[in-house]
Amino acid sequence: xxxxxxxxxxxxxxxxxxxxxxxxxxxxxxxxxxxxxxxxxxxxxxxxxxxxxxxxxxxxxxxxxxxxxxxxxxxxxxxxxxxxxxxxxxxxxxxxxxxxxxxxxxxxxxxxxxxxxxxxxxxxxxxxxxxxxxxxxxxxxxxxxxxxxxxxxxxxxxxxxxxxxxxxxxxxxxxxxxxxxxxxxxxxxxxxxxxxxxxxxxxxxxxxxxxxxxxxxxxxxxxxxxxxxxxxxxxxxxxxxxxxxxxxxxxxxxxxxxxxxxxxxxxxxxxxxx
Numbered sequence: 001x002x003x004x005x006x007x008x009x010x011x012x013x014x015x016x017x018x019x020x021x022x023x024x025x026x027x028x029x030x031x032x033x034x035x036x037x038x039x040x041x042x043x044x045x046x047x048x049x050x051x052x053x054x055x056x057x058x059x060x061x062x063x064x065x066x067x068x069x070x071x072x073x074x075x076x077x078x079x080x081x082x083x084x085x086x087x088x089x090x091x092x093x094x095x096x097x098x099x100x101x102x103x104x105x106x107x108x109x110x111x112x113x114x115x116x117x118x119x120x121x122x123x124x125x126x127x128x129x130x131x132x133x134x135x136x137x138x139x140x141x142x143x144x145x146x147x148x149x150x151x152x153x154x155x156x157x158x159x160x161x162x163x164x165x166x167x168x169x170x171x172x173x174x175x176x177x178x179x180x181x182x183x184x185x186x187x188x189x190x191x192x193x194x195x196x197x198x199x200x201x202x203x204x205x206x207x208x209x210x211x212x213x214x215x216x217x218x219x220x221x222x223x224x225x226x227x228x229x230x231x232x233x234x235x236x237x238x239x240x241x242x243x244x245x246x247x248x249x250x251x252x253x254x255x256x257x258x259x260x261x262x263x264x265x266x267x268x269x270x271x272x273x274x
Contacts, residue, residue, distance in 0.1 A: 113240075118135075164183075201219050
């Protein structure tokens with residue numbers, strides 16, 4: 001019985017202590033929760049002192065405005081316009097002396113009237129008489145050996161870019177030649193042709209300028225296309241054409257005009273050959 005009474009008393013005393021512990025734990029939890037949930041941005045309010053209130057109520061002294069220097073933009077210097085470079089002027093080259101066969105005015109003493117054509121077969125020159133002391137000289141190609149002729153004819157007609165019909169004698173010697181070829185750059189008669197009398201001979205151009213100064217034709221007198229065009233504009237229909245014999249230069253005496261040795265047509269005159 002004594003043990004029961006003692007145990008009951010112990011339990012009676014233990015109950016209040018447990019309650020106190022539980023209450024204390026709850027109070028501590030509540031205090032911790034309040035501290036944790038308090039906003040961090042709230043700061044304790046400080047009391048304003050008298051000096052701070054006086055400073056706030058006293059107006060700030062007026063300040064003297066400080067002059068501000070505003071930079072004035074300075075216009076950029078205007079440079080003078082740059083002139084474009086002047087074109088390069090090349091020093092003109094010295095004139096090239098004309099070659100022996102180039103077209104040129106030469107001293108030429110003649111008894112023929114201006115406009116007469118004199119053909120020097122020996123030296124492959126054609127002279128167009130300008131006056132009694134000058135002539136326009138052209139380099140020419142002449143007939144090959146066996147096809148030269150001499151005599152006097154007249155310019156019967158003139159044609160620009162003439163057609164070519166080889167004569168029957170030429171076709172018999174060269175059967176491969178065409179029977180007809182229209183005028184044009186590929187035509188052997190070249191840019192211009194001046195027909196001599198009723199013969200088959202002509203003064204004409206050529207599409208082979210390298211033959212000038214040579215004896216290659218079948219009796220016609222050929223010039224470069226540039227030279228024959230120039231001669232074509234100067235020579236009139238009906239103009240006299242004198243073809244000197246190939247040996248006339250040897251028969252002429254000193255001081256005699258180049259065409260004075262011409263007398264009569266030889267056996268190969270165009271009237272006989274045609």
